[in-house]
Amino acid sequence: MIPFSHAWPYEILGEDVYVSECPFCGTSNVILPMRKKELKEIREGKKKLLVFPCCKGSVYIVDTDADYLLANRRLRK
Template sequence: MIPFRNSWPYDITGNDVIVQECPFCKSANVILPLKPADVESLYGGARKIMLVFPCCHNRLRIIDADSDYLLANRQIR
């Protein structure tokens, strides 16, 4: 079972991956430095990436994803 406290919702708009709110600094509508193909490569835990939020430069290791949520290796909620 995937721990909900380690997940964060995202949206894909055009060629941008967007989160509605940064889990660290609470900035709104943050465009992540990822492409939709990068997110798809995370599906099923096949790949892991270090994500740096451009608004506050906090880091988060993304270990899995699905079509709605990014899954981190630590609690973000």
């Protein structure tokens, strides 16, 4: 079980995935370099290196659910 400190909320708009705030630099409304179909692949066990375009902060996404991206490291303080 991944702790809540490793989870970050996301939204889907069309085929794009975005977060309301970057966990690293705080930039608002960041469109992530991943597509909606990749969320299913991650849910099925594939890991994804996610590099935030605003500040180049990166994490591995190890799982997803309907609301959160689950990372391999802490995203919340």
